[in-house]
Amino acid sequence: MINALVAIDLDLGSSLAIRYAESISDLIDMTVQSVHVVVPDKSGPEPGMGWVRKTWETAMKNTDREDIERFLELENAVRPRFFKPKILLGDRQEELLHELQAGDYDLFIEGALPTFNPADFNALVNSRLYKLMPCPAAMIVKNLVTPQKAALLLDDDIDYSPLVSSFLSVLNKPVMDLDVYYCRFGKGSDVEVVSQAPDSPLFAKAVDKLKEAGWEPKACREITGSPKEISEALREYSLAASALKHSSNKKNPMAETLGRVLSSVLLCWG
The missing domain is CATH 3.40.50.620 (HUPs)
Known part of the structure; x- marks a missing residue:
C-alpha cells in the first residue's frame, strides 16, 4: 500500500x-x-x-x-x-x-503548470522542501493525461540502483508501458535515437532489476541531444521518471529535460 x-x-x-x-x-x-x-x-x-x-x-x-x-x-x-x-x-x-x-x-504529489522557462522547475526541485524531502519519490503533475506510457531516463550522473528501487517503491507492478532511455547530453542541433541498449553493465543491471519486479521494458534506447531536443523527442510519453541528487545545487541537463517535458514527472532521489 x-x-x-x-x-x-x-x-x-x-x-x-x-x-x-x-x-x-x-x-x-x-x-x-x-x-x-x-x-x-x-x-x-x-x-x-x-x-x-x-x-x-x-x-x-x-x-x-x-x-x-x-x-x-x-x-x-x-x-x-x-x-x-x-x-x-x-x-x-x-x-x-x-x-x-x-x-x-x-x-509526495503536487501540481505544477507547464512552463517554457526551465528555471522554474529547477527552482522547485532545488527548494528546501525537495532538498530535505524524506519520502523516496515526488510526483510533479503537469497535465491530466492518464499515465499509459512511461519513459525512465538514465544518465552517467545517476546511481541506477536507488533510482530503480524508488521507482519500484511507487510503481510496484507493471501498470503501463515502459521504455528505458540512456541519455547522452550534448549541444548538437539534432537529436539521435539508437534503438538498442547502450553497452553498459550498470544499464543492464537496472533493466534486469525492473524485469525481476515484473516490468518488461518495451524498448531500451540510447538518446543523444540537448535537454530541449530530448524533451521534444519524449512527447509521446505521459510520464517521465528519473532521479536527481538531494545534495546537488547546480543546474544539470537531466533537471532541465524534466522541466521541459510536457508530461508529468516522477522524481526519485539518487
Missing part, C-alpha cells in the same frame, strides 16, 4: 494534482491524504501567546478549511477520496516537511 500526500491550494495546479492522484490510485494500491498549509499574512501583527494566539490560529485554519473542503467537493463529483484534508498553519515548506516526516509517506 502506497501512502501518498497531496499538497493542495485553491489553484489550477492543485486541481491537476487531485485528479491525477485519483487516476493513479485506480492503477496502484494507494491511500491519499490531502494537506493545505495556511500561510499567515505577514503584513499585519500576529497575536502573542496563550489563548489569544490559539484562537487566532483556529480562526485562520477554519476559514481556509471551509474553502478547501468546497474546492475538494467540486473536484470529487464521483468519489470523495480526498475529503477531510489536514489544515496546517505556518511556512509552507517547513509544514510540508514536518508532515512528510511524521506521516511516513511514500510519495
